Amino acid sequence: MSAGTQRMRAAVWYGAKDVRIAEMDIPAAGRGEVLIEVAFSGICGSDLHEYADGPHAIPVAEPHPASGARAPLVLGHEFCGTVVELGPSVTGLTRGDRVAVEPNYRCGRCPRCRAGEYNICRHFGFAGLMGNGGMAEYAAVPAYMAHRLPENVSLEQAALFEPASVALHALRRAGTTPGTVMVVGLGPVGLLTVRLAAEREVPRIVAVDVSPARLHRASALGATDLIDARLGEGVGERIRELTGGEGVDVAFEVVGSESTLRTCLDATRRGGRVVLVGLAQEMSLDSFALVNNEQSIIASVGYRDTYPELIRLVAERGLDLTPLVTSTIALDTLVPDGFEALLDGPGDQIKILVDLAARSDRLGSPEASAGTRRVRPQPGGGEPETSE
Structure with missing residues (x-):
C-alpha cells in the first residue's frame, strides 16, 4: 500500500x-x-x-x-x-x-x-x-x-460467481443431467439454476414463481415452461399435465417453505429427486407417499470446487x-x-x-x-x- x-x-x-x-x-x-x-x-x-x-x-x-x-x-x-x-x-x-x-x-x-x-x-x-x-x-x-x-x-x-456456485453445486447434487427439471423460487440462485441447467442443455426447464417479472426473466435465461405459483395447490397438477402425467425428474426448492416443498414433491415423478436449496426451520411431509413413490430428498449447502468451472464457462463458452x-x-x-x-x-x-x-x-x-x-x-x- x-x-x-x-x-x-x-x-x-x-x-x-x-x-x-x-x-x-x-x-x-x-x-x-x-x-x-x-x-x-x-x-x-x-x-x-x-x-x-x-x-x-x-x-x-x-x-x-x-x-x-x-x-x-x-x-x-x-x-x-x-x-x-x-x-x-x-x-x-x-x-x-x-x-x-x-x-x-x-x-x-x-x-x-x-x-x-x-x-x-x-x-x-x-x-x-x-x-x-x-x-x-x-x-x-x-x-x-x-x-x-x-x-x-x-x-x-x-x-x-458466489451465487452461481450455489446453483452449480445444487445441480451437481442432483446427479446425472435429467430430461426435465423444475425450479421453484426465482431469486438470484433460482434464476442461476435455470441458466446453468440451460447451459447443460437440459431439454425442459420448468420455472415457478409468483412474480411475472421473474418468470419473464427466467424465460430469457433458458426456461422452457413458466408456471405462475399463484395457482396455489394447482401447481403440481399443472406441471404433471405439462409432462404427460409423469412429473419432472428433479425439482429444485429454492424458497425454503413447507408449501413449496410439497409442490416439488407433488410435481416430481416416481423415483425422482427434490433438491433442497432454500433454508427453512422445520417442514413436515407425507412420508408414506415419499416411500411409495421412492422419491429422494437431497440437501445442498454452499458449494465446493465450483469456481474453476464457472471461470471456464465464462472464459471459454461465453456464459454471461x-x-x-x-x-x-x-x-x-x-x-x-x-x-x-x-x-x-x-x-x-x-x-x-x-x-x-x-x-x-x-x-x-x-x-x-x-x-x-x-x-x-x-x-x-x-x-x-x-x-x-
Missing part, C-alpha cells in the same frame, strides 16, 4: 437495521492471506436477513472458530477485486492479479475437509458473515479463497451471468438503495451490486445518510464515535 492510503470505508454490521458506513484502517495481509482492493460486492439474501432481523449467522457472543471475528464486522461475501498485497508464505498469486473470492472458511484438518468436502467443514463459515468481508474498499482474506481471472472474464461477471444484475449502487447508499430497496421495493430487483470505486452524488443527503452514519473508530479500539 502506498503512503497515505491507510484508511478505507466499509459497511459494518452492528445489529438489525444498524449497518453503518464506517471509516477504518485498511487491514494488513497476514500469514497466508492476500489483501484485495475490492471492485464489486453483491447483496445476498443472507445479508438482507442479517440487516432486517439478525443476527442469524453473524457471531455476536463468541468469535467464529475459523475467522476469530465477531460483531461488529464487515458484511459482504459475494465479491471480487485486485490483489494489492501478499502476506507471508503466499504462493501462486502476484500483485495485480484480478481475482474472484470464494468466501468460505475451512480448517483443512477435520474429516470432511480431508475428504475434500470443505463446504461442510466442522468450522465452516463465510467471510462477510462469520468474518470481515468484501463490502469494503479493501479486504484481507486467506489466499485459498482467491481465484485468478483470465483477461476475458470481467470483474462484473466474477461478482456473480450479468443479466441478473438489476442495479449497481455506491457503498454510501447501501442501506437506502440496497437493503431498503430490496425490503420495500416492488420486487423488480434481482441482484444489486455495490461498486466500491463509486461515490454517490447523494452522499451527505438526508436519503443517503438515513441508517448509514459515518463512524470513526476511537483510538485504542474503543467504541466508534459517530460523526454526522
